[in-house]
Amino acid sequence: MLATCIIQPIDMVKVRIQLGAKGSPLAVGAEIVRKDGVGALYKGLSAGLLRQATYTTTRLGIFNMMSEELKARNNGQNLPLWQKAVAGLSAGGIGALVGSPADLTLIRMQADATLPVEQRRNYKGVADAFIRIVKEDGVGGLFRGAAPTVVRAMSLNMGMLASNDQAKEAIEAAGFPKGGTVSVLGGATIAGFIASAFSLPFDFIKTRLQKMTPNPDGTMPYKGPIDCALQTLKNEGPLKFYTGFPTYCIRIAPHVVFTLVFMDALPKVQKNFGL
Template sequence: MSGDKKPSVYKNFLIGGAAGMFATSCIQPIDFVKVQLQIKGEGQKGVKSSPITIARETIAKYGVRRLYTGLDSALLRQATYTTARMGIYKTMMDWGNEKYNNRVPVWLKGAFSLAAGGLAAIVGNPADLSLIRMQSDHTLPPEKRRNYTGVGNALTRIVREEGTLALWRGCTPTIARAMSLNFGMLGPYDQAKEVLQKQFGNFTGIGPASSFIAAFFACVFSLPFDNVKTKFQKMIKGPDGQYPYKSFGDCFTKSLKSEGPLGLYVGFFTYVTRIAPHVIITLLTTDFLNSRFNK
């Protein structure tokens, strides 16, 4: 992520977005299964579902294509969210490397990670909202399904039926999740590379080793927020005309009360299987593209 040469700012954003879109194309089926696990566990203690079972049942009932539900939304999210977070972070790091002679303090890397994640989450929330709704639509009763035909249809209908600001419903948990994920992903990746280089010098496995470390921290920090975000964004009005959760805090509190603390980590191994490869592919692809286009 860091380097001796300062690249053009626009390349930071293009490279980050391209890396995120490539990673998403690879892991979209895993993300679909992760969302189904979180939905099945909502409001219930001790309910366990196997990701393999969910994948098998989905394929048997709907076909393999169902695992790619919301891919257009996911790619749009990467084109907005990941383009922004990777571009902002890399641009901040370029400034930091220049100011601190390629020795950016670890606290500043953390601050850059948090800022990039929070700002990017605001940009990417509309696409993220449509993705969650498309992936969870088939779990609703037929009369309550939205039946979006694609990301464009989802976005236009949300604006028409619920108002423009509805595109940012769940923005608070999205920001919290993005900040926690980026805090565990971006800063630790650069810090791990710096420490490993200092201890062992340059070796071919430094990038993969650092990306594994970053992926672990990203998963642990972000899953509780991701769980709450999924519930908040896919909710529909009840018979009384009210949404089940009034706010992010209300959703978080009710989840703790009804499912217990471990409920926030439901689907942990599926989440790791989904997030870790995405983090690793994104980081390594970003490094590869930076080495090719920022010479």
């Protein structure tokens, strides 16, 4: 949640670029501030914090539990990369399913200003968004786009958590202190880039599905994630999936770094208070 408070404005710019905003990330951010004020950069923060409290709590907790269990079965030795990848995939998928409703409300709140005035949802906050989505679309509406959300999270977590552990072990094997600043920051930085590259295509599809509104005839633009991927590939080409990659990387990589650094620091802080 601390990482999200720092990164939220970059996330807003990333979503706007994926939804068609033109110009550099700085130009898009400046346009948002010019039209709607600085507060618009934090649109959807309540949903973003709820998403982290559900999704990230679940994925990091499950990954740590699985890693400890696998290490115990491996006689305390470092895990091979494939076991870390499996733990990351599993934790990401379960966490994303838990956090999918909050993720949906976050995307809708961030994308609202890009819609025509008559189509805007104008949610008052995350609670209002939840209530209206359930009222208008049923409980299942909270899980629209859940499939690509889960797949995106699995790819991101595999890239983030497995590469972070692997990178830290490599850095420590090179002679740097275990758990030191170099290994923590170095591992987190490498993990941030790899997580970005692995997950952006799935994030692109997820964003399009969660933002879509019905066509004039009442049908939806995409039937599902595969249809969205195929239409995008056919009509716009494979590089479209990496729209906004620099912004996405600038958004994901620091978020990963802050998250992993805070995750390493919080237990130390807790110990100071006897927890």
